[in-house]
Amino acid sequence: MSRQYFLVFFLILxxxxxxxxxxDDSAVVLMYHRFGxxxxxxxxxxxxxxxxxxxxxxxxxxxxxPLSELLSALKGGKPLPPKAxxxxxxxxxxxxxxxxxxxxxxxxxxxTVFVATDPVDDGLPAYMxxxxxxxxxxxxxxFANHGASHLSMITKLKGxxxxxxxxxxxxxxEKGRRRLSEELNPLPDVFAYPYGEYDGRVAExxxxxxxxxFGQHSGAVGPGSDRRALxxxxxxEAFADIGEFRVKLKSLPMPVxxxxxxxxxxxxxxxxxxxxxxxxxxxxxxxxxxxxxxxxVPVRWIEAGKRFKVAPQRPxxxxxxxxxxxxxxxxxRYLWFSHPWFVKAPxxxxxxx
Numbered sequence: 001m002s003r004q005y006f007l008v009f010f011l012i013l014x015x016x017x018x019x020x021x022x023x024d025d026s027a028v029v030l031m032y033h034r035f036g037x038x039x040x041x042x043x044x045x046x047x048x049x050x051x052x053x054x055x056x057x058x059x060x061x062x063x064x065x066p067l068s069e070l071l072s073a074l075k076g077g078k079p080l081p082p083k084a085x086x087x088x089x090x091x092x093x094x095x096x097x098x099x100x101x102x103x104x105x106x107x108x109x110x111x112t113v114f115v116a117t118d119p120v121d122d123g124l125p126a127y128m129x130x131x132x133x134x135x136x137x138x139x140x141x142x143f144a145n146h147g148a149s150h151l152s153m154i155t156k157l158k159g160x161x162x163x164x165x166x167x168x169x170x171x172x173x174e175k176g177r178r179r180l181s182e183e184l185n186p187l188p189d190v191f192a193y194p195y196g197e198y199d200g201r202v203a204e205x206x207x208x209x210x211x212x213x214f215g216q217h218s219g220a221v222g223p224g225s226d227r228r229a230l231x232x233x234x235x236x237e238a239f240a241d242i243g244e245f246r247v248k249l250k251s252l253p254m255p256v257x258x259x260x261x262x263x264x265x266x267x268x269x270x271x272x273x274x275x276x277x278x279x280x281x282x283x284x285x286x287x288x289x290x291x292x293x294x295x296x297v298p299v300r301w302i303e304a305g306k307r308f309k310v311a312p313q314r315p316x317x318x319x320x321x322x323x324x325x326x327x328x329x330x331x332x333r334y335l336w337f338s339h340p341w342f343v344k345a346p347x348x349x350x351x352x353x
Contacts, residue, residue, distance in 0.1 A: 222253035
C-alpha cells in the first residue's frame with residue numbers, strides 16, 4: 001500500500017473521536033521479523049519505533065492475546081475480547097530474544113514466533129538457540145511452524161516437475177513441524193508461509209491436512225477469513241509510522257465470500273480479480289482499492305454492493321505484489337481486504353528473495 005494512501009487514511013481517522021471497540025469476532029495480527037537490526041531495513045523495526053508501538057497498544061487499551069486464542073475463536077471457541085491484537089514474528093532471529101522479549105515481558109504481552117528450524121539447528125549466529133526459545137516459552141512466548149529451510153513454496157528447482165515441487169515443499173513443512181515438536185511444545189496445525197508465498201496447490205494440500213496458514217498480505221482476521229492464507233500486517237521500518245500503526249490496529253475484516261480467480265501466482269502482469277461480498281454495514285459506494293506503487297485504481301461494480309472487479313492500471317513487475325481494498329463504516333472504522341499477486345517473469349518461475 002502506498003505511503004500517500006496511508007497518510008490520507010490516517011488524516012481521515014485522526015479527525016474522528018470516540019472510535020468504538022473492535023468487534024469481538026475479529027483481531028488484527030501483526031507480523032515482525034527483526035528488532036533493532038538496522039542493517040536490514042526491509043525486515044527490521046527500529047527500537048524506538050517498536051517502543052512507541054508497544055506504548056500505543058498498552059495505553060490505548062488493546063487486548064494483546066495469544067495466537068492460540070485467535071485460532072480457538074476461528075474454530076468456534078470463546079469469542080475474542082474487544083480490540084484484540086495478536087503479535088507474530090517470523091524466522092527466529094536472535095534480536096527477538098535480545099531486544100523484543102524483554103519488552104514483551106515488561107508489558108505482559110504474549111507473542112508467537114514462526115520458527116524456520118534449519119538455521120537454528122545449524123547454529124547460525126543470527127538466530128536464537130533452542131535453549132533461548134525454551135526460556136521464552138516460560139515468559140509468554142509460543143512457537144509455530146515456518147518450515148525447515150525457509151524455502152519459497154512456489155519456486156521450482158531446475159528441471160523439477162510441479163508434482164515434485166509439491167512433494168519437496170511439503171516435506172520441508174513436515175520436517176519443520178517435526179523438529180519443533182522435538183524441541184518445544186508448539187502450536188499445532190498452524191503455519192506461516194515463508195516470504196508469504198503460496199499457490200493454490202500448496203494451500204489446498206495444507207488445508208486437507210487441517211492446517212491454518214498465514215500470509216503476509218494486510219488486513220484483519222475474522223470468522224469469514226480464508227484460513228488457507230490469513231492476513232497479517234507486516235511491520236518494518238518503512239511502515240512503522242505511529243499514525244499508520246494506529247490505522248492498522250483499527251481495521252476490521254471485509255466480509256469476502258469469494259475471490260475469482262483466487263490463485264495468487266500469475267503469469268500475466270495485468271491480473272484481474274472479481275470479489276464477492278457478504279452482508280456489510282460499510283458504505284460500499286465509497287469502497288476504494290489501491291495497488292502497490294500505483295495508488296488508487298478503479299473499482300468496477302458487477303452487482304452493486306455485492307460483486308466488483310479490480311485490476312492494476314499498469315503492468316506489474318515480477319515478484320510480490322498486492323491489492324488492498326477498504327470501505328468505511330458510519331463509525332469511522334474501515335473494513336479491509338488484501339489479495340497478493342506473485343508475478344512470474346515471462347518464461348521463468350518466480351523466485352523468492
